[in-house]
Amino acid sequence: MTSVEAKFGALRRTPVDGEKPPLDWIGYLFVAFFAAPFLIFNIAPVIFGTYVSLTEWSIIGQPKWIGFENYRDALTDEWVWVAFRNIILYALIIVPGVTILGLVFALFVNKSYPLSGLARTLFFAPNVVSATVIGLVWVYLLDTQYGLFNNVLGSFGISAIPWLTSTDWALIGVSMASIWWDLGLAFVLLLAALQDIPRDLIEASTVDGAGPWNRLRFIILPHLRPVLSMVITLQLISTLRIFSQVYVMTNGGPAGASSSPIHYIYSVALVRNLFGYASALAISLFVVILVLTIVQRFAIREMAS
């Protein structure tokens, strides 16, 4: 018996036959250190937010009950549709981008090529930097006139691309920064999963004549499926909640071309003080994320089977 068990074992009393065992408060106390903050800061705001979404409220005074009017308003608000269309586009660019590049980088580092140790650090490094810093750095990199990207393209005779100032390119510019930022976590998770694949399995397939493509397709990818599913799920949720990069790089513009639901919720709540409406949008986004996540996990399971 360890010292902790010895300490708390003495506090327990064996119930007599037929007697209801006494309530062990000490267990609840330890759970409370996590549960209380979780209930207060996570669950209570969700419940309160749901209530506020059914009211008209601007912090001062009592919320005025208006039923589902905020939700009806959201359906006819063109910026809501623009923002939700944009996150679908963000998801279609960022999720595959992060997953595929994360896998490619993990495969490279797992091979232990020269400098793969340095590469491991470099690939993960952006993930520990805040999204705001990433956004600011990429604003400079993607500047139409003086940015590094356009300078490089210019040296190949390609004319400057308005990465952040055109309605056609702004979403792509923000996506590029997001992929670079999010890549680190996907890379580390996939690298860990790669290192868990038994070496003898790989060696056996090589002896049996499997080339690199067949090894990837029939050995590596099936083993990575649970982690890939997790990476895609986490990345999808993260992308659907994209905010900081949008706020710093384009502020949702031009003409809403790069806005996102969270960015719109932020402006509705903090700029216009429409907390009821903002809450309705937040609850709607929660439902969208939940549905998409379930559909995506179901799809991956179906594909695997």
Place this chain on the structure above:
Amino acid sequence: MKKANKFEAGSANAGKSLSRRTILKGSAAAATTALATPYLMGSPVLASGHHEILHWSWLAASDGEIWGQMIDDFNDAHKDKGVQIRLELVNFEQYDTKVLAATATGRAPDFGWGIAGTRAQMVRDGVIVPLDDLSGEVGLDIGDFSELSISAARYPKYGNGMYMVPLDLMSLQPEINLDHVAEAGLDVNSAPATGEELIEWGKAMTKMDGDTVTRSGILMTGSGVQPTVTWGIVAEQMGFQRASADLTTAAVNPEAGIAAMEWVLALFDEHKVSTRDITDRYKAFGTGNGSIFWTGPWTLNGYVGQGLNFKTSLFPKIGSELKTYFEMGGLELYKQQDEGRYKATLEAVKWLSDNSFLWTTVGRGASPRKSILERPDYKTAGHDWSVRGAFVEGMEFATIPEIPVMAGPEFTIYSGGNFLARKLEGVWAGSKTPEEAMAQITERWQEGLDEG
């Protein structure tokens, strides 16, 4: 039996450091301390019995340093009088929300910064305290303020009370890069005074690479504040009004508003003196990537500090009447549970206003106080008159104020993310015609006016 067991369990561990009771007691004490700490720390009254006034400000750039100096000066002058101001910095975008939240919980700051005409909701909800009676009690000389500033501090739809002590008057005026002027062979002493001259100057200073503008003769961005405020100024000069004088009709003379949108579009597409590709307008002008840039006096400290060779001129007359954007900063008092605090707070605000010479010469803007403007050293203090003068003299025609209604923030022309800016972005990007945008703007603004 149960009692005995509990007691036994406790005594079995009596000699040890950890027992159930100890944990519970310790947890309760820790939780109580954690919960009480903000209240103990945040007390507005100093332990020694001195009066502490809590002030929130969003000024975080070079103007923030001068404002900090003003507060320090107040505290130095009052260190033996038992009154001190505690300055806390709050992010500009979150300022209103935090004030509302603090007021709702009875812990609002005593006073803070405000922009005249944008506070209708707070006035309606009683968050900001009316100052008409209080100002008489503390001897604030209202007659020393310009009429414009006092009228801008009032909300006609809410009893026409005065809800702010005006501190600085600001307008948008063009800053001109003198190196570009010399390079283009223009006469620095005859800055553009009309729309035609402005375009002429813009063309002379614009640099192109093929069909692409690489240096904007007239600095603009493809979205955000700059094209929005430019449209607002030009539209009002052409005869457009966002709201009628009685605040009942939105978008008076919409044709002028549409013409102003076309004027802005022509800068990019017809005259080719501007590019939509600028992402940071302040940086672009500071690094010589724009030649004429209309902005406010808050930029002076930065550009003078970096040694940029520029001067400021008066906004040109593009339409039928010379006008430019007007903004007034001032100090407002927030609702307190203890109403006895108002007098001491307004006395402190009065001191800051009476001593705002530093603020309106080095800090930002022109003074709303006649006694300060009449001081012989007003023109020689602070930055050189060639860069500061237009911001003082140009106040004469800075007559495009905020619309003091609940939906005021949606009317403001100096915004990069409000309803107006978002609608206009569609026009600048070519996804909406000026007529479509004007129709949508009119509809929304009219709803705003109807709400009150």
